[in-house]
Amino acid sequence: MPFNNKIEELKKRKEEVLQGGGEKAVAKQVAMGKLTARERIIALLDEDSFDEYDMFVEHDARDFGMDGKVLHGDGVIIGTGTIYGAPVAIFAQDFTVAGGSLGSMHARKITKIMDYALRMRIPLIGINDSGGARIQEGVNSLAGYGEIFWRNTLSSGIIPQISVILGPCAGGAVYSPALTDFVFVVDNISKMFITGPEVIKSVLGEEISQEDLGGARVHAQITGNAHFYSESEYECFEQVKKLITYIPWNNTRKARKFEPKEPKSSFNIEDVVPVDPKEPYDIRDVIKSIADDSDFFEIQENWAANIVIGFGRLNGETIGFVANQPLVMAGVLDVDSSDKAARFIRYCDAFDIPLCTLVDLPGYLPGVDQEHAGVIRHGAKLLYAYSEATVPKMTVILRKAYGGGYIAMSSRHLRADFVYAWPSAEIAVMGPEGAANIIFRKEISEASDPEDVRKQKVEEYKDKFANPYVAAAKGYVDMVIEPSETRKLLLHALEVSSTKVSDRPHKKHGIPPF
Amino acid sequence: MTSKLNNKQITAFIPGTIVEVRTKVGDTVKAGDILAILDAMKMNNRLTAPVNGVVKEVNVKPGDRVCKGFVIISIE
Known part of the structure; x- marks a missing residue:
C-alpha cells in the first residue's frame, strides 16, 4: 500500500497527542477524583460521534523557557459530535497539559470552535478545567479571554451555550461561563471565583477555603451562578444531555417535539392545592400534574427557591414553566427570585419556547435589606422580561395574586396571551x-x-x-376555570398560538434594568 | 464562614407569629421535617429542618411574635 508509511506516521503522531500531559499528570487528575478531558467528551457525546479538530496545534510561546516545550493540543480539545443525535460543538480544557492554562493558541482553538458553532448554528458546550491564564504568554493570554467573551456575547440568543465547570475556573476565566446560558457544577470538583482564597487572605486578612468561597454548593445555593448541581461528573453529563433534549439547536428552530403523554395519575391537580390560601404546597406538584408524563426539569433548584423555573412539555412541545413556590418564603418575589425568573424568561423568548406561568404569591418581600439591595431595579427585570417576550404566554392564577406581584407575574397588562384563573384565585390590589x-x-x-x-x-x-370575578369582569382574566380543566385549556392555548404574530416597533435593542 | 453557609439554624425570613411548635430540645430530626409553623406573608410557613441532627434550642412558643432573622430553632 503506497500510503502505509504516511499512515503509520499519522497514527504515531495521534498516539502522542492522545496521551495528554503524560502518565504522571493523568494519574494526578485521577487522584483529584476527576475524569480526563477525553473521558469527559466520550462520556458526554453519542458513541463514536466525536470528530476532533486542531489536534496538532502547538503553542507559539518563546519566552521563559517555553521554546521547545511540547504541550499536546496546547491543553484543550475541540471538535464536534452529537447528543441523542443533535449536533453540538465542544471544547474541553485538559488540566493534565500545563494545568489547562490558557495561552494564545489554546484560546485560538476555543474561538475556532465557537466560530464554527455560530456559523453552523449548533449548540456550544465548554468544559472548563483550567488553572487560568498562561503567565508565560502574558497579554496574549488576556487577549484570548477577551476574544472568547466577545464571541460568547455575539452568540448569545442565537445558539445555546452551555458551560460545564469540572475543575478550577478562576479569575477572568469565570466570565465566559457567566456569559453563557447554563452553568453546570459538580460537588468537590468545580471551583469558581474572581479572586481566590490566597488573594483574599493577603488583601483582607480573611481566611476561607476554595470550597466555601466558590465551590459547587456555593454557586448552586448562594450566588445563583450555577444552574445545575450534581454529585458526580457522570450525573452532570446526564443533566447536560437531558437539557439538550428540551432546547432547539438555534434561535430559528423549534425544540425537538416528543410523543405527547398524559401526566401520571399520581399527580392529581385537585389534591395538590389546599383550598385554604394560608396553607402551603409544593408548586412543582402542580407542574407535574399539568406537564406531559409529569416530567419537569428544574433549573436553579436550590437558589431563590421561592420561584420555580424549568422545562416541561405540553403535547410534546417544550414549555418554560415559571411558578411561585408557596412552600418557600410564602412564594414572595424578591431580588434573587426576580433575577432568576427574568433571565429564564429571556432565554425562552430567545429560543422560541412558550411560557406557562403559575401564579400564587403574596407580593414582593418587604424589608430594608431588600430595598437597599435594589429590589426596585431587580424586580423591574421581571416586568421587562415578560413585557418583552413575544412567545406564546399562558398564565394560570391559582390562588393569591396581589399588588405588584399580580402585574409582574405575566399578567394580561404585560401581554399574556391567555389568562386563566381558578375559582380560588384572589386578584386584588392588596390582601x-x-x-x-x-x-x-x-x-x-x-x-x-x-x-x-x-x-x-x-x-x-x-x-x-378576594376572588377572580372582579378581574374577570374587566376581561383581565379570560376564563375562570376548574382546576381539572387546566391542562386541557393550556393544550388548546398552545394549539391556537402556534401562528402568533407579534409586531413591535423596530429598535436596536432595549435597555433592560440589568 | 458566611452566615448563608451555616444551615443549622432556622431563622425568621420575615417578622411573623409562631402558630405551632412541633419539636423540643433533644429531639432527633431529619432534614425536611416540619419543626414549626410561622404565620407571615399571608401563609402558614413550614419551618423545616435543614439538616439531620438533634434539636439544640427552641426559642419560641405558639403565639410568639418573632422579628426578621430571629433564631427560632437550632440543630446540632
Missing part, C-alpha cells in the same frame, strides 16, 4: 387585612369595638374583592 385597615381606617378607629369592626370589614373586603 384583605391590609386593604380593610386602609379603606375603613376611620370607621375602625371610631368604632366602640375597633377589633370587631376591623374583622367585619376584613370579611366584607374578602367577600367582595
